[in-house]
Amino acid sequence: MALDLRVPRLRSAAILVLKRNIKVWRKLIGPALLMNFGEPTFYLLGLGFGLGAYIGQMSDMPYLTFLASGIIASSAMNTASFEGMYSVFTRMDQQGTYDAMLAAPLDCDDIIAGEMLWCATKSLISGVAIVVVAGLLGAIGGWQLLWLIPVLFLVGLCFAGPAIVMSALSPSYDFFTYYFTLVITPMFILCGVFYPTDTLPQALQSFTQILPLTHAVALVRPLAAGGEPGGVVLHLAVLAAYALVGFYLAVVLVRRRLIR
Amino acid sequence: MRGDAVISARGLTKRYGADSVVDRVDFEIHRGQCFGFLGPNGAGKTTTLRMILGHCPITEGTLTVFGQSVASQAKSIRQRVGVVAQTDNLDPDFTVAENLAVYGTFFGIEPAQLEKRIPELLDFADLRAKANVKPDALSGGMKRRLAFVRALINDPELIVLDEPTTGLDPQVRHLLWGRVRELTRRGKTILLTTHYLEEAERLCDELIIMDHGRILDRGSPRALTRRHVEAEVLEITDCGGLDESWVAQLSAQAGCRLERVGDTRYCYSNDARSMIPQVESHRQLTYLHRPSNLEDVFLRLTGRELRN
Ligand SMILES: Nc1ncnc2c1ncn2[C@@H]1O[C@H](COP(=O)(O)OP(=O)(O)OP(=O)(O)O)[C@@H](O)[C@H]1O
Ligand SMILES: [Mg+2]
Numbered sequence: 340m341a342l343d344l345r346v347p348r349l350r351s352a353a354i355l356v357l358k359r360n361i362k363v364w365r366k367l368i369g370p371a372l373l374m375n376f377g378e379p380t381f382y383l384l385g386l387g388f389g390l391g392a393y394i395g396q397m398s399d400m401p402y403l404t405f406l407a408s409g410i411i412a413s414s415a416m417n418t419a420s421f422e423g424m425y426s427v428f429t430r431m432d433q434q435g436t437y438d439a440m441l442a443a444p445l446d447c448d449d450i451i452a453g454e455m456l457w458c459a460t461k462s463l464i465s466g467v468a469i470v471v472v473a474g475l476l477g478a479i480g481g482w483q484l485l486w487l488i489p490v491l492f493l494v495g496l497c498f499a500g501p502a503i504v505m506s507a508l509s510p511s512y513d514f515f516t517y518y519f520t521l522v523i524t525p526m527f528i529l530c531g532v533f534y535p536t537d538t539l540p541q542a543l544q545s546f547t548q549i550l551p552l553t554h555a556v557a558l559v560r561p562l563a564a565g566g567e568p569g570g571v572v573l574h575l576a577v578l579a580a581y582a583l584v585g586f587y588l589a590v591v592l593v594r595r596r597l598i599r
Numbered sequence: 600m601r602g603d604a605v606i607s608a609r610g611l612t613k614r615y616g617a618d619s620v621v622d623r624v625d626f627e628i629h630r631g632q633c634f635g636f637l638g639p640n641g642a643g644k645t646t647t648l649r650m651i652l653g654h655c656p657i658t659e660g661t662l663t664v665f666g667q668s669v670a671s672q673a674k675s676i677r678q679r680v681g682v683v684a685q686t687d688n689l690d691p692d693f694t695v696a697e698n699l700a701v702y703g704t705f706f707g708i709e710p711a712q713l714e715k716r717i718p719e720l721l722d723f724a725d726l727r728a729k730a731n732v733k734p735d736a737l738s739g740g741m742k743r744r745l746a747f748v749r750a751l752i753n754d755p756e757l758i759v760l761d762e763p764t765t766g767l768d769p770q771v772r773h774l775l776w777g778r779v780r781e782l783t784r785r786g787k788t789i790l791l792t793t794h795y796l797e798e799a800e801r802l803c804d805e806l807i808i809m810d811h812g813r814i815l816d817r818g819s820p821r822a823l824t825r826r827h828v829e830a831e832v833l834e835i836t837d838c839g840g841l842d843e844s845w846v847a848q849l850s851a852q853a854g855c856r857l858e859r860v861g862d863t864r865y866c867y868s869n870d871a872r873s874m875i876p877q878v879e880s881h882r883q884l885t886y887l888h889r890p891s892n893l894e895d896v897f898l899r900l901t902g903r904e905l906r907n
Contacts, residue, residue: 343656352705355704355705358704359690359701359704362693362697362701363692363693366692434688434690434691435684435686435687435688436688436690438684438688439684439688439689439690439702440705441652441654442652442677442680442682442684442750443677443702443705443706443753444674444675444677444678444705444706444707445674445705446673446674597654598653598654598655598656599655599656
C-alpha cells in the first residue's frame with residue numbers, strides 16, 4: 340500500500356499526549372527519580388573518583404568533570420532511546436493507547452509529536468539529575484549550566500525520532516536489542532563520553548562526526564565545565580537535523596503501522 | 600434518499616492487495632437509528648467501522664459522516680463520535696475515573712465540565728464504587744462498561760460499538776442493551792456490529808447482513824426473518840439411533856424445509872406443530888419448537904459451514 344508521505348503538522352493537540360505521559364510519570368515519581376539520581380551517582384563516584392585518581396586531568400579539566408559532562412549527554416541519549424522504544428512500543432502495540440487516542444480527534448502527527456516532546460522532557464530530567472549530582476560533588480558549576488536546559492531537550496528530540504522509528508518497524512521488544520547493540524552502545528563508547536575523540540584513528544574520528552552523540556557531547560562538555568562551546572551552529576544543526584528527519588520518518592512509519 | 604443521513608456510503612471498497620475485504624458496499628444510516636452490521640468472523644465489519652472513523656484509507660467509493668468527507672475531515676468527525684473498539688484499550692496506568700478524565704482532555708473538554716460529567720458516566724455504567732480502581736482490578740464486564748462510558752465522554756451524536764457484548768455474561772449484556780436503548784431514545788445514532796443475533800434483534804431498527812465483504816441482505820430484523828425463513832422451526836436432536844429416512848419422510852409430509860447441522864435437524868415450516876406428536880413418540884429424540892428468528896436467517900444466508 341502507498342505510504343502516506345504528507346509532511347506532519349504540528350498542532351497543540353500534541354500537548355495533550357505529553358500531558359497524559361506526565362500524568363503517568365507523576366504517579367511513579369519516586370522510583371523514577373531514584374533511577375535518575377541513583378545511577379549517575381554510582382557512575383560518578385565509581386568511575387569519576389576511581390578512574391580519576393589514575394587519570395587526573397583530561398582535556399584540561401579534572402576527569403570527574405570530563406566524565407560528568409559526557410554522562411550528562413549520553414544519559415539524555417539513553418533516556419530518549421528507551422522511552423522511544425520500550426515505552427512507545429508498549430503504548431502503540433501492547434496497550435492500544437494510540438488506538439484509543441486515534442478514536443478521539445488526534446492523529447498520528449499529534450501522537451508522535453507529543454511522544455517526542457515527552458522523550459525530550461525525560462532526557463532533560465535525567466540530564467538535570469546528573470548536573471545536580473555532579474554539582475554536589477563539586478565537579479561542575481556556574482550559571483552557564485542553564486544553557487544545558489535547551490541543549491538537553493534538543494538532544495532528547497534528536498534521539499527520540501530514530502527510537503520511535505524503531506518502534507514503528509518492530510515486531511516485538513526483542514528487536515530493540517539490535518538498535519542498542521549496533522547503534523546506541525557504539526555511540527556511548529566512541530563519541531567522546533569517556534575520552535576525547537581526537538585520540539581515535541583518523542578514519543574512526545571522521546565516522547564519529549556523523550554520529551549525533553559526538554555533537555551533543557561537543558555542546559554539553561564546555562557548558563558543563565564552564566567554558567564556551569565552539570562550532571555551535573554545526574552541532575545544533577546536526578542535532579536538529581536528526582530530530583526533524585527522525586520526526587518525519589517516525590510519523591510516516593507509525594501511520595503505516597496504524598492507519599492501514 | 601432522506602436528508603438526515605448521519606453516515607452515507609456509496610460503493611465503499613477496501614482491498615488489501617487483490618483481496619476485497621469490503622466490496623462495493625452501499626448504506627445510509629439516519630439520525631436516531633440503531634443500525635447493525637451482522638456477519639461471521641472476517642466478514643469485514645471492523646474494517647467498515649475503521650473506514651468510517653478514518654483509520655483505514657478507502658480504496659474506492661465515497662463515504663461521508665455528518666455530511667463531511669471522511670477522507671479529508673476525519674478529525675472533526677471524530678470530535679462528534681464515540682467509539683467502543685472490539686478489543687479494550689483502556690489505560691492501565693490510570694484509575695477508572697482518570698481514564699475518563701484523560702480521555703476527555705483529548706476532546707478538549709474543560710476540567711470543570713469533566714468534573715460534572717464523570718460522576719454521571721460512572722453512574723450510567725454502574726461503576727461509581729470502582730472510580731479509584733485501576734482497570735487491571737476490574738472484571739471483563741466492568742472493563743467493557745468503562746470502555747462504553749468512555750466513548751460517551753464527549754456527548755457524541757454517533758456511537759460506534761464493535762461487538763460491545765462479546766464475552767460478557769447475561770446481566771452485563773442486558774445492562775448494556777438497556778443503555779443503548781436509552782441512548783437512542785435521547786436521539787443518538789448507534790452503529791453496532793455483533794455476532795449475537797439476539798442482540799441485533801433486540802436493538803437494531805435496521806441491519807445489514809454481510810459476508811466476505813459483501814452485503815447479503817438488509818432490512819429490519821422482522822422483515823429479514825419474514826423474507827428468508829418460515830415462521831416456525833422444529834429442532835430435532837438425535838440422541839442415538841435416529842432414522843434419517845423417517846425424518847425426511849416426516850418433514851415431507853408436513854411440508855417442511857429440512858436442514859441439518861451436526862446432530863440436529865431443523866424443520867422450517869409455517870406450521871411445524873403438526874410434527875410434534877410423532878417426534879414425541881421417539882424417546883431417543885429431543886426436540887425444540889420455536890418461532891424462527893434472525894439466527895435462522897443468518898445461517899441461511901451465510902451458510903452453515905464453520906469459519907476459521
Ligand atoms: N491490515 C490488513 N491486511 C490484510 N488483511 C486484513 C487487514 N486487516 C483486516 N484484514 C482482513 O480483512 C478481513 C475482514 O476483517 P475484519 O476485521 O473487518 O472482520 P470482522 O467482520 O470484523 O470479523 P470479526 O467478527 O472476527 O471481528 C479479514 O479476512 C482480515 O483477515
Ligand atoms: Mg471485527
